[in-house]
Amino acid sequence: MTHAVEIKDLHKSFGSLEVLKGVDFTVDEGQVVCVIGPSGSGKSTLLRCVNLLEQPTKGKVTVGGVELTDPDVDIDAARRRLGMVFQSFNLFPHMTVLQNVMIAQRRVLKRGKQEAERIARENLDKVGVGAKCDAYPPQLSGGQQQRVAIARALAMDPALMLFDEPTSALDPELVGDVLSVMRKLAQDGMTMLVVTHEMSFAREVADRVVFMDGGVIVEEGPPGQVIGDPQHARTRTFLRRVLDPTYSGDDDTSETADADGGRAATPGSAGG
Ligand SMILES: Nc1ncnc2c1ncn2[C@@H]1O[C@H](COP(=O)(O)OP(=O)(O)OP(=O)(O)O)[C@@H](O)[C@H]1O
Ligand SMILES: [Mg+2]
Numbered sequence: 001m002t003h004a005v006e007i008k009d010l011h012k013s014f015g016s017l018e019v020l021k022g023v024d025f026t027v028d029e030g031q032v033v034c035v036i037g038p039s040g041s042g043k044s045t046l047l048r049c050v051n052l053l054e055q056p057t058k059g060k061v062t063v064g065g066v067e068l069t070d071p072d073v074d075i076d077a078a079r080r081r082l083g084m085v086f087q088s089f090n091l092f093p094h095m096t097v098l099q100n101v102m103i104a105q106r107r108v109l110k111r112g113k114q115e116a117e118r119i120a121r122e123n124l125d126k127v128g129v130g131a132k133c134d135a136y137p138p139q140l141s142g143g144q145q146q147r148v149a150i151a152r153a154l155a156m157d158p159a160l161m162l163f164d165e166p167t168s169a170l171d172p173e174l175v176g177d178v179l180s181v182m183r184k185l186a187q188d189g190m191t192m193l194v195v196t197h198e199m200s201f202a203r204e205v206a207d208r209v210v211f212m213d214g215g216v217i218v219e220e221g222p223p224g225q226v227i228g229d230p231q232h233a234r235t236r237t238f239l240r241r242v243l244d245p246t247y248s249g250d251d252d253t254s255e256t257a258d259a260d261g262g263r264a265a266t267p268g269s270a271g272g
Contacts, residue, residue, distance in 0.1 A: 008062075020046060084153060132144060209222070
């Protein structure tokens, strides 16, 4: 069976900094895979390698049976099958919501104006901002803007949706609206690869959770296992920090010493 996404021995370096150190995993059609892990562990880089916003240093990325890392691939055609939603919404501020959702359909997919408008309206309705078609992005809340960005991606008929911390720039009371749109997409069978710190979302919606640290996958499995009963000390320490921001992380140090080597000196040690 072909996987929706297949990543094999993926490496990515920036100069002498090796950020991805051999990552392997697959996403099956209709599955939701959530990627979690500490800041700097390579989650965004991984996502950016999946749509070739970054060129992998080594390894294979295959999406929908098409190897994107093949030098002969038509990368624009392949990328058209991928929807990407970032932390920042990247909407054009001088265009209406409707125009924002139409422009790539017109330019990239060469859809006619009427068809593009119909599809834009359908998708804006679907994410609950159909009433905002004629508004400009700066007139919308962050949660509404992010839902417009999701509608814009959906309007391109993606085979796979990539989300990179789609709710982390939002005020807490707006997070729920965006997560419920994503939950609905998952229920409708969309294949999704989601980098998130929303553990309750991952627990409820993900088919699999991948925990990354230091450019490798430390563990992966069903959410009940990785979040509910993590096997590795690094995963446990990370989850404790995410679930309890006041946690200082002083236990499990035997396995996290490397990852935490750059942390600031303890208070009081700077006297003199
Ligand atoms: N274009 C780049 N040039 C140089 N270094 C980069 C580049 N992009 C990322 N890095 C480095 O790669 C490492 C991993 O970054 P990445 O953004 O993938 O982490 P992340 O897991 O998404 O973190 P966060 O949770 O903070 O978003 C970091 O050390 C970062 O500084
Ligand atoms: Mg990131």
